[in-house]
Amino acid sequence: MSEAILSENKPETEATNNARVACDGPSFSKHPRVYLTMVDDENGKPNHVVCPYCSKTFVYTGV
Numbered sequence: 001m002s003e004a005i006l007s008e009n010k011p012e013t014e015a016t017n018n019a020r021v022a023c024d025g026p027s028f029s030k031h032p033r034v035y036l037t038m039v040d041d042e043n044g045k046p047n048h049v050v051c052p053y054c055s056k057t058f059v060y061t062g063v
């Protein structure tokens with residue numbers, strides 16, 4: 001089992017009340033703007049989504 005801890009480049013987490021979010025990453029990256037849709041939890045409600053480019057986690061906080 002490997003535990004990689006990136007202390008200097010820790011992925012961000014952002015709370016949002018939108019079930020769809022746009023991410024274009026840090027300005028220095030070559031990250032295209034992507035639109036991400038929240039992954040539903042077992043109750044079919046939006047829960048969270050992780051950006052495949054920058055590993056930023058968006059957490060759904062809406063109702």
Ligand SMILES: [Zn+2]
Binds near residue numbers: 023053
């Ligand atoms: Zn991103």
